[in-house]
Amino acid sequence: MAxxxxxxxxxxxxxxxxxxxxxxxxxxxxxxASNQDMLTAALDGLVARFGLQDERIGEVAAGAVLKHSxxxxxxxxxxxxxxxxxxxxxxxxxxxxxxxxxxVIGLANKxxxxxxxxxxxxxxxxxxxxxIAVSEGLRTVLLELGRARSTKQKxxxxxxxxxxxxxxxxxxxxxxxxGLSMGEHQALTTAAWKITRxxxxxxxxxxxxxxxxxxxxxFFDDLITPYRGQLRDGNLRPDTxxxxxxxxxxxxxxSLGEEATMTAGNSTPLTDGASxxxxxxEDYARRNDLPMLARVVDxxxxxxxxxHGREGLLMAPAYAVPRLLExxxxxxxxxxxxxxxxxxxxxxxxHLAAWESEEFCRNKLGLDSPLGSVDRNRLxxxxxxxxxxxxFAATGGRIVATLAKLLHEQxxxxxxxxxxxxxxxxxxxxxxxxxxxxx
Amino acid sequence: MATAQDSYLxxxxxxxxxxxxxxxGLPRPAVLRRYRPGEPLLPGxxxxxxxxxxxxxxxxxxxLGLQIRRQAAHGERLGAIVAVLDEVAGPADLAASALAVGAxxxxxxxxxxxxxxxxxxxxxxxxxxxxxxxxxxGLLRSLARELRGGATGNGILLGDGVDVDAPGVTGALRFLLxxxxxxxxxxxxLVGSTDGQxxxxxxxxxxxxxAVVTGAARGIGAAIAEVLxxxxxxxxxxxxxxxxxQLAAVANRxxxxxxxxxxxxxxxxxRIIEQAGRHGRIDIVVHNAGITRDKLLANMDAExxxxxxxxxxxxxxxxxxxxxxxxxxxxxxRIVCLASTxxxxxxxxxxxxxxxxxxxxxxxxxxxxLLAARGGTINAVAPGxxxxxxxxxxxxxxxxxxxxxxxxxxxxxxxxxxxxAVAFLSGGAAAGINGQTLRVCGQSxxxx
Numbered sequence: 001m002a003x004x005x006x007x008x009x010x011x012x013x014x015x016x017x018x019x020x021x022x023x024x025x026x027x028x029x030x031x032x033a034s035n036q037d038m039l040t041a042a043l044d045g046l047v048a049r050f051g052l053q054d055e056r057i058g059e060v061a062a063g064a065v066l067k068h069s070x071x072x073x074x075x076x077x078x079x080x081x082x083x084x085x086x087x088x089x090x091x092x093x094x095x096x097x098x099x100x101x102x103x104v105i106g107l108a109n110k111x112x113x114x115x116x117x118x119x120x121x122x123x124x125x126x127x128x129x130x131x132i133a134v135s136e137g138l139r140t141v142l143l144e145l146g147r148a149r150s151t152k153q154k155x156x157x158x159x160x161x162x163x164x165x166x167x168x169x170x171x172x173x174x175x176x177x178x179g180l181s182m183g184e185h186q187a188l189t190t191a192a193w194k195i196t197r198x199x200x201x202x203x204x205x206x207x208x209x210x211x212x213x214x215x216x217x218x219f220f221d222d223l224i225t226p227y228r229g230q231l232r233d234g235n236l237r238p239d240t241x242x243x244x245x246x247x248x249x250x251x252x253x254x255s256l257g258e259e260a261t262m263t264a265g266n267s268t269p270l271t272d273g274a275s276x277x278x279x280x281x282e283d284y285a286r287r288n289d290l291p292m293l294a295r296v297v298d299x300x301x302x303x304x305x306x307x308h309g310r311e312g313l314l315m316a317p318a319y320a321v322p323r324l325l326e327x328x329x330x331x332x333x334x335x336x337x338x339x340x341x342x343x344x345x346x347x348x349x350x351h352l353a354a355w356e357s358e359e360f361c362r363n364k365l366g367l368d369s370p371l372g373s374v375d376r377n378r379l380x381x382x383x384x385x386x387x388x389x390x391x392f393a394a395t396g397g398r399i400v401a402t403l404a405k406l407l408h409e410q411x412x413x414x415x416x417x418x419x420x421x422x423x424x425x426x427x428x429x430x431x432x433x434x435x436x437x438x439x
Numbered sequence: 440m441a442t443a444q445d446s447y448l449x450x451x452x453x454x455x456x457x458x459x460x461x462x463x464g465l466p467r468p469a470v471l472r473r474y475r476p477g478e479p480l481l482p483g484x485x486x487x488x489x490x491x492x493x494x495x496x497x498x499x500x501x502x503l504g505l506q507i508r509r510q511a512a513h514g515e516r517l518g519a520i521v522a523v524l525d526e527v528a529g530p531a532d533l534a535a536s537a538l539a540v541g542a543x544x545x546x547x548x549x550x551x552x553x554x555x556x557x558x559x560x561x562x563x564x565x566x567x568x569x570x571x572x573x574x575x576x577g578l579l580r581s582l583a584r585e586l587r588g589g590a591t592g593n594g595i596l597l598g599d600g601v602d603v604d605a606p607g608v609t610g611a612l613r614f615l616l617x618x619x620x621x622x623x624x625x626x627x628x629l630v631g632s633t634d635g636q637x638x639x640x641x642x643x644x645x646x647x648x649x650a651v652v653t654g655a656a657r658g659i660g661a662a663i664a665e666v667l668x669x670x671x672x673x674x675x676x677x678x679x680x681x682x683x684x685q686l687a688a689v690a691n692r693x694x695x696x697x698x699x700x701x702x703x704x705x706x707x708x709x710r711i712i713e714q715a716g717r718h719g720r721i722d723i724v725v726h727n728a729g730i731t732r733d734k735l736l737a738n739m740d741a742e743x744x745x746x747x748x749x750x751x752x753x754x755x756x757x758x759x760x761x762x763x764x765x766x767x768x769x770x771x772x773r774i775v776c777l778a779s780t781x782x783x784x785x786x787x788x789x790x791x792x793x794x795x796x797x798x799x800x801x802x803x804x805x806x807x808x809l810l811a812a813r814g815g816t817i818n819a820v821a822p823g824x825x826x827x828x829x830x831x832x833x834x835x836x837x838x839x840x841x842x843x844x845x846x847x848x849x850x851x852x853x854x855x856x857x858x859x860a861v862a863f864l865s866g867g868a869a870a871g872i873n874g875q876t877l878r879v880c881g882q883s884x885x886x887x
Contacts, residue, residue, distance in 0.1 A: 041684075048687035048697035083691040218680075218706075221699045225683040289717040 012282055013111035014292040014439055015104075018401020019046035020275035021227035022234065023389035026127035029230040030272040035064045035071060038227070039078040039124040042274035042394075045225030046120065047083040050278055050290060056085040058116025061103040062276070063093040064124050065392035065427075066171050068131040075122070084120075096426035097343065098301070099123045100275060100396020101434060107279055108296035117284040121400070123393030124274035130171050137165030175427065177307045182314070182427060183344065187253025187262050189312030190346030193353045197261040200345035201245040204266040204386045206376075207342055211383025212238035219382060223401050235269055235389040252344075266345035271389030275397030277404075282439075292439040293404035294420070299434035300324035306429040311364075314347045316431025317423040318354040322365050324433045332372040336418035337406050339399045340374075342385040343425055351423065382406060396424060400436070407438035445826055445842065448850050468849035469589035472550030474618040474859060476642050476669070481518030481616055482548045484508050488539050489523030489556075496523050496556060496603040496612070502637075503613055511543040519552035519616050520544070525603055527557065527571040537578055549588035552616050555579045556603055559596045559629060576627060583625040583882055584847045591615075591624040591848070591882075598631035598871075606635035607871020614863045622823075622856035624847050625882035628872060632811075635870030644866040646671030648769070649718040651711055653702055653758075654728030656682035658827040659777070661689045662854035663725055666862045668693040672723060675715045677702065702728055702754040708761025715767070722769035723865045724762060726755040726776040729795075731829070733788040744791045751795035756802060759817075763809060772815035773865045776803055777857075780823045780880050796821070800876045807874030816873040818864045823880025824851040846881030 021041050024030045030038060039062060047053055062075040071077070076090040095102045100123035107119035134142070137160075144157035174181050190200075214220060215232060224232075250260035252267065278290075285292045302320035304311035317340070325331060332338070332355070340348045354360045355371035365371070382402050385395055403420040410418045417438040425431045448468050451457050460467050472482070484506035487497045497507050511517070520543055522536050540553065547553070560572035575594065583592030593615045595608055602608075607630040614620055615628070638644030650667045654660040655676035664676045674695035678686040683699045690697035698714045700707055715721045729751045732743035755776060762768055781789050782796025803819045810817045824830060824841040830851065833841070842851045860879045863869055878884070 044691055045683070045687045045697075048690035048695075051690070051694070051696040053691055053694045218701070218704060221680050221701075224680070225687050225697075225699070226681060227684055231681050289719070291717070 010112045011114065013108035013279055013296045014282055014285055015294045015296065015400060015404035015436065016278040016280050016285055016290045016292060017046070017050060018223055018275065018277040018397060018404070019049055020224055020394065020398055020401070021045070021273055022224055022230040022232050023271050023273035023391055023394070024230050024234040025389060026270035026272055028234055029228055030126065031128045033126065033228065033272065034129050035067065035074055035124045035126050035274075036078050036081065038126065038272065038274035039075065039122060040081045041225070041227045042122060042124065042276045043078055043082040043084065043120065046276045046278055048225070049222065052278075053083045054085050057088045057120055058118045059107060059110065060084070060088055060090045060120040060122070061093050061107055062122035062124065063099040063103065063393050065094065065096055065099060066125055066127065066130045067094070094393075095432070096428055096430060097341065097390070097392045097395060098424050098426040098430060098432040099393035100398070101400065101422060101424050101432050102396070104277055104279065104296065104396060104400050105299040105432070105434060111279060111281050118278070118280040120276050120278055122274065122276035122397050123395070125391035125393050126272045127270035127391070128272050133169045135165045135167055135169055137162060141165065175306075175313065181252070183252035183262060183267060185306065185313035186344045186346050187256065187260065189315060189350050190261060190344070191253060191256055191259055192312065193350045195261065195346050195349045195353065197246075199349055200261055200266040201242055203342070203345040203348060204245055205240060205242055207380060207383050207386035208237050208240050210381055211236055211387035214382040219405070223405060233388045235271065236387050240265070262344060262346055266386065268343060268385045268390035271391045273389065273391035273394045275394040275401065277397045277400050291408070293408040294436040294438050297435040297437050298324060298328055299432065300327070301430065301432045303431070304429045311429070312350065313429055314343055314425040314431070315350065315354065316429055317425050317433055318351045318360070318431075319365065320431045320433040321355070321421065321423055322361075322367065322371050324435065325371070328435060330419070330435070332374055334419055335421045336378060336410060337381060337403055337420040338374050338379050339384065339403050339420065339422045340380065341390075341395055341399065341424040342380065343390065345386060347425055399424070403436055407436060411438040445850060447843070466843050466849040468843070469549060469587070471589045471621040471848065471850075472618045473621050473855070478618070480504055480613070481552065482550055483516045483518035485519045485521055485616070486511055486517050486543055487521045487523065488536060490526060492525040492556070492603045493523040496521065496608070498604055499609050511546060515546060516548040517543065517546045517551060518548055519554065520547060521554045521556065521612070523603060524555055524557040524575050525597060527568075527575065529567040529571050530574065532571055533574050533578065540582070547586070547590055549590065550618070551588075551590040553579070553582060553586065553590070553592035554612060554615050555594040556608065556612070557594065557596060559598055561599070579627075580625045580882070586847070589621075589848065591620065593620065593623055593625065594627040596627050596629040598629055601630050601633055601871065605630060605633045605871060606637065607632065607869070610635050610637065610868025611872065613868065619859035619863060621859070622848065622852035622879050622881050623860060623877065624880070626878050628877060629875055630871040631873055632871045636867050638867055640671065643671030644868065645723070645862070648672045648722035649675070649715055649720060650723035650725065650865065651675045651677060651715050651721060652725040652727055653677045655689055656685040658829060659822065659825060659854045659857050660727040662858040663727055663861050664689055664695060665693050666855060666858035667723065667725075667865065668695060670862050670866070672865075673718055675711075677711065678728070702758065703749050707754065708758050711758065712761065712765050712767055720769040721762065721767050721772070723773045723775070724758070725861055725865070726758065726774070728754070729777060731789065731792050733792065735788055736790045739791065747791040748795050751792070752798040752802070755799065759806060763813070768813060768815070770814055771867070771870065772810065772813055774806070774810060774815070774817040775861045775864045776817070776819045778819040778821040778876055780821050780878060780884055783821060783878070784884050803876060804874045811873055816864070816870065818869075818872060818874065819876040820857055820860045820864065821876050821878045821880065822852065822857045823878065823883040825857060826851045826853055841883070846883035848881035850881065852879055852881055
């Protein structure tokens with residue numbers, strides 16, 4: 001496969017299509033399936049959809065947030081187990097919940113530069129098959145044992161073992177520097193922005209309704225391949241209602257007492273799943289008779305100082321999006337679709353409130369006026385993480401493929417090139433945003 | 440390919456068990472000769488019986504790698520006996536050929552073939568000629584029931600103006616002689632036109648063609664996809680989204696593309712045209728998707744009735760309309776539909792299914808001129824008892840009767856037997872066959 005000479009201008013990278021397995025709530029349908037199993041299934045579904053059997057893809061990148069140490073080459077192993085050519089080069093990437101989106105951005109950039117012609121971006125996570133580590137005490141003793149030469153040294157190492165060292169360490173969503181879980185962090189931010197319980201429940205309801213409607217019209221027929229008998233996202237509750245959501249007890253921010261608003265209904269559950277997105281140059285797509293759904297236009301990452309309390313943990317996208325818009329000379333009404341990852345309903349609503357706030361936009365973003373409002377009719381129109389679930393690294397691929405198809409559908413129906421915005425928050429106070437445009 | 444097991448057939452394949460079965464008068468089904476690329480067409484030479492028609496028919500046969508005999512040589516095992524009866528004009532003309540075939544029967548090798556070639560009996564003929572021509576069908580069908588050792592008997596009917604050396608006749612003969620027709624028995628193929636040409640690559644007759652197969656996630660549909668791919672086609676496999684996991688596995692096994700689609704959706708035609716159209720054009724469409732919702736008619740509800748008619752009949756009708764209206768059909772399009780012997784002979788508890796499958800036979804007959812106008816054909820294949828997940832769920836006794844007692848071949852067919860017939864009708868060699876329904880049933884229908 002020839003690569004473009006360096007003197008050529010940067011070319012377009014397009015989203016050709018995507019595939020994911022239905023997302024399943026942790027400890028349900030995919031109990032016993034490893035990250036590698038699920039990522040392989042997502043890749044194989046993509047290969048089947050686009051006839052990529054035995055093809056050497058330019059590069060595949062994917063990752064997982066909860067990762068066993070044995071999975072040091074997770075994506076490469078998945079590719080070797082898939083129907084793709086074993087000569088396909090691969091790398092793993094990890095950027096918490098932004099992993100999936102970041103693989104799309106990185107690979108799209110390589111395509112734009114002419115380094116590769118085709119790529120598969122993806123992500124996977126299993127909360128059911130989470131890695132469990134030994135305690136720091138036991139680990140120290142085991143390493144010491146390995147180094148010990150004499151019986152005396154071995155006994156000395158073992159003697160340092162304490163009963164409490166035998167307790168296993170399961171991963172948690174707690175931030176290492178604050179000890180607070182992601183939900184507790186968001187609860188503080190949600191309260192600070194005075195986001196109401198009702199507003200959060202309404203957003204959750206819209207997510208379920210939109211996802212159910214998208215299934216109903218066959219929207220996911222070419223975006224999802226069933227896996228292990230799971231045909232649809234297991235978290236979807238098509239028949240939920242504001243009344244049902246209102247009955248749920250708060251699970252985060254309980255220390256806020258009466259002001260606690262975050263429930264299991266307006267927060268994402270722990271989820272298992274995997275996704276993959278096929279990217280290529282326009283030339284690659286044409287040569288292989290493949291569709292072109294949307295161009296990957298630009299992307300921006302941001303990070304905030306949540307450790308010292310200067311900003312909420314999940315507020316980084318509120319910074320990434322304005323910077324991205326400014327660089328591209330765009331404003332919020334320029335987007336036909338806005339995809340904001342629903343880590344919690346409160347997260348989305350805090351971002352929207354921040355962009356509408358004159359104070360935030362002036363003091364934090366340095367803007368003369370508020371960034372503006374997002375038309376709710378353009379927000380997460382095919383459902384998002386509250387309904388679909390959120391297998392951390394797989395969410396980016398879900399959103400990119402969904403948005404690209406939405407843009408393509410609209411272009412077909414209305415004959416114009418629409419634009420879509422993606423915003424994903426991530427652990428560690430990070431956030432990534434990207435722009436897609438219909439082909 | 441996973442198929443249901445016929446353990447009795449496996450058992451009597453063993454010589455001792457075969458001997459015991461014979462002593463007790465139990466059926467002794469033979470393991471059928473099935474196609475493997477590269478193998479000779481027949482296990483021995485072809486005896487071609489008849490007059491000047493036989494000379495004309497035998498002309499192209501050496502090109503197929505066949506040795507021709509015009510007279511039986513004592514002690515030589517024959518791969519096939521072809522009786523050319525194209526000139527029978529009255530009942531007395533049947534005897535010579537019938538008895539000559541009978542005299543050579545003992546030399547027919549296991550897995551051998553009998554093929555008659557005769558003219559179609561039509562209404563405009565003098566009664567005596569029509570009687571003689573129709574008589575060939577009875578002769579052949581009964582003879583097929585007398586054959587053992589996996590041998591089969593089938594006939595080729597020549598339509599008006601079609602001679603024995605027409606390419607379509609050679610193509611049909613090649614199929615019937617070959618192991619591809621293993622489970623086709625007691626059937627007649629009508630060659631109605633002089634169209635057709637031998638494939639450039641006989642082992643990959645569908646090379647360069649794009650095929651769409653519905654209901655391809657498992658069973659017969661998956662086998663059709665595999666055989667079309669083996670014969671060289673680019674295959675788009677279609678099945679409902681719920682079967683997507685198996686469908687993807689089929690696509691990846693054969694190197695095709697998967698389209699998850701409920702064919703009863705109003706936009707199904709457009710979706711198929713969009714996906715398959717990426718290959719530039721659509722040459723072959725196989726309407727295989729089908730469901731059963733069995734109930735005695737007294738207990739039938741609208742839901743069961745409608746679901747079966749919608750999937751099995753209404754959807755293919757709509758898809759054909761959409762395809763014929765599109766500009767993506769190739770220059771010689773082939774449509775092959777799956778009918779069923781239930782639609783021909785009826786089956787208790789299957790009024791809805793049989794209505795849909797008989798409907799397919801009618802659709803195919805009536806659509807033939809439409810396709811002919813586009814240089815193409817539309818035909819149906821009617822499977823009998825095929826060993827699939829679906830028939831594995833039949834009650835054991837009914838399954839044994841369907842397998843053992845009804846078909847001349849004393850066994851069920853395999854999904855690939857149906858697939859071979861579909862692939863034959865999808866190829867250039869079958870260009871002269873249009874509007875027909877070919878049964879792949881091991882001659883399981885009584886009478887008819």
